[in-house]
Amino acid sequence: MPEKNYHTVVVGGGMAGLTCAAYLAKEDQRVLLIEKNKECGGLVNSFSSDGFHFEAGIRALENAGIIFPMLEELGIEIDVVKSPVSVGIGTEILHIEDINSLTEYQNLLKLIYPESEGEIDHVIKIIRKVMKHMDVLYGIENPNFKDLRRDRSYLLKELLPWLPKFLLTIGKINRMNMPIEPYLEKYVKNASLRDIISQHFFKNTPTFFALSYFSLYLDYFYPRGGVGKLAAAVEKRFLEWGGELERETTIKRVLAHEHRVIDQNNVSYTYENLVWAADLKTFYRITDAEGYSARVRTKFDKTRSRMLEKRGGDSVFTLFVEVDDPLVSFKKIANGHFFYTPSKQGLGETRWSELNKILNSTGELDKTQILSWLDKFLTLNTYEISIPALKDPDLSPEGKTGLIISILVEYDLFRMIADTGWYKEFISEMEDRIIQVLAESVYPMLKDKVLARFSFSPLSYENRVGSSEGAITGWSFQEPVPVIHKIQAANRAVVTPIPSIYQAGQWTYSPAGVPMSILTGKLAARRIINT
Numbered sequence: 001m002p003e004k005n006y007h008t009v010v011v012g013g014g015m016a017g018l019t020c021a022a023y024l025a026k027e028d029q030r031v032l033l034i035e036k037n038k039e040c041g042g043l044v045n046s047f048s049s050d051g052f053h054f055e056a057g058i059r060a061l062e063n064a065g066i067i068f069p070m071l072e073e074l075g076i077e078i079d080v081v082k083s084p085v086s087v088g089i090g091t092e093i094l095h096i097e098d099i100n101s102l103t104e105y106q107n108l109l110k111l112i113y114p115e116s117e118g119e120i121d122h123v124i125k126i127i128r129k130v131m132k133h134m135d136v137l138y139g140i141e142n143p144n145f146k147d148l149r150r151d152r153s154y155l156l157k158e159l160l161p162w163l164p165k166f167l168l169t170i171g172k173i174n175r176m177n178m179p180i181e182p183y184l185e186k187y188v189k190n191a192s193l194r195d196i197i198s199q200h201f202f203k204n205t206p207t208f209f210a211l212s213y214f215s216l217y218l219d220y221f222y223p224r225g226g227v228g229k230l231a232a233a234v235e236k237r238f239l240e241w242g243g244e245l246e247r248e249t250t251i252k253r254v255l256a257h258e259h260r261v262i263d264q265n266n267v268s269y270t271y272e273n274l275v276w277a278a279d280l281k282t283f284y285r286i287t288d289a290e291g292y293s294a295r296v297r298t299k300f301d302k303t304r305s306r307m308l309e310k311r312g313g314d315s316v317f318t319l320f321v322e323v324d325d326p327l328v329s330f331k332k333i334a335n336g337h338f339f340y341t342p343s344k345q346g347l348g349e350t351r352w353s354e355l356n357k358i359l360n361s362t363g364e365l366d367k368t369q370i371l372s373w374l375d376k377f378l379t380l381n382t383y384e385i386s387i388p389a390l391k392d393p394d395l396s397p398e399g400k401t402g403l404i405i406s407i408l409v410e411y412d413l414f415r416m417i418a419d420t421g422w423y424k425e426f427i428s429e430m431e432d433r434i435i436q437v438l439a440e441s442v443y444p445m446l447k448d449k450v451l452a453r454f455s456f457s458p459l460s461y462e463n464r465v466g467s468s469e470g471a472i473t474g475w476s477f478q479e480p481v482p483v484i485h486k487i488q489a490a491n492r493a494v495v496t497p498i499p500s501i502y503q504a505g506q507w508t509y510s511p512a513g514v515p516m517s518i519l520t521g522k523l524a525a526r527r528i529i530n531t
């Protein structure tokens, strides 16, 4: 069996693995990054089709006090533009510009739900409070990306004055940890209004995280050329510093005590340190901890059971549409990042209890029942729509426009449909319906100007990045979440029960996303550098 030796092997070339590998390579370590796909980036990925540029995963990035400081530390410059957001319900569309847009959002909601003025005022008041907390939370560059010994000015003028405010805010944030759905029920009796505010969040999203979205709308930026440019820039830096990269290589086994990982071709790679920057359920399934002391094995077994009994979070269905209509037609309607709900009614029981009835039904698959549920689900839902060329005009062919349209969906539905051999037809039904819903509401040009379309389902995400249940941000919010979820404890999130194996990425901390993947990538690298 061929064997290669490294100081550190990093498995998974998403933002977490790339960040970790780059920081290690910067310190002259012999580092190997192993990535399952041809390209790195994982869920931070741009690709092109017929001259249209699309994003496979995240549509725009939030700095969160992390991304820009990381780029600065690694000496990377990327060209970025703001990624302005619009929010629309029915025929009312609001372009978000700054903090004052929150008042316009409040007015928009009152226009649509005049019977719920008091409830709207209350929710907006809470969102305003959350935004203040967010200003503190992300108010300075994250100290993990600063050299506190050398940068005295940052330490004295920014970090020290910020710390007491941060500690006070953390306490307030922790008190807003309950899921958004019951939280809103306490203040909003109007079920449609509740849905419109919350139906584009993952199930059980912690209230603080959910209501911070208005701050995030103001923070979004977009790398020219697509979000994938971020991953490409970090990868380039890693390679320039002498890092090695194995693409199209999937790790199938981890023999922890032998410090060895084995790929799909039975090639072994030995390491002094391993960083697992991919799905943790996979890690616990394929890792053998034999040879360690009883104490380590017991801890490992306990963690393994805790992880394996939990599920990945919500997934998405993403439709890519190539349209024979110029950008200017779309520009008149909304910004390049658009949260749009065609109906003011809200999803109500369609989202969970009606779907669960379908998922729990026994016997033959009732296609008619599923399609009539789908009609409702797609008419009442909230869509996240991205038009890359509205952020960077070079990203679609002259006179044409590419759209990325997605909605949150349940993995189990797609699994069940695939298992019964109905997958292709169902996907096509879904694509038709989404185009019809949006053609009849906000984008009439979709009626007869669609040149091509294709889509990714939760099963595509699962296959592509090996993400359990097609999850796009790690663990579901079903309590207890099996990883660290307190920001003060983030440093511990990267430790596994096995000495010399670390973890990084969206599965290691909750709630996750690109900034936390980058932060945990750096924290794992720091542990290794400091040992």
Ligand SMILES: Cc1cc2nc3c(=O)[nH]c(=O)nc-3n(C[C@H](O)[C@H](O)[C@H](O)COP(=O)(O)OP(=O)(O)OC[C@H]3O[C@@H](n4cnc5c(N)ncnc54)[C@H](O)[C@@H]3O)c2cc1C
Binding pocket: 011, 012, 013, 014, 015, 016, 017, 034, 035, 036, 037, 040, 041, 042, 043, 044, 056, 057, 058, 059, 060, 062, 249, 250, 251, 252, 277, 278, 279, 282, 316, 318, 406, 464, 465, 466, 467, 472, 473, 474, 504, 505, 506, 507, 512, 513, 514, 515, 517
């Ligand atoms: C549609 C969509 C919208 C999103 N919106 C946002 C947002 O608004 N804000 C936000 O912060 N986040 C968002 N995210 C989530 C964000 O993109 C991810 O949380 C983040 O990119 C995860 O990075 P990661 O490196 O932890 O994991 P991944 O990107 O999943 O990377 C893991 C890598 O490991 C590789 N891999 C897996 N198994 C193996 C193996 N056995 N051997 C070798 N390689 C392996 C995979 O191919 C992949 O490249 C969104 C995601 C999607 C899909």
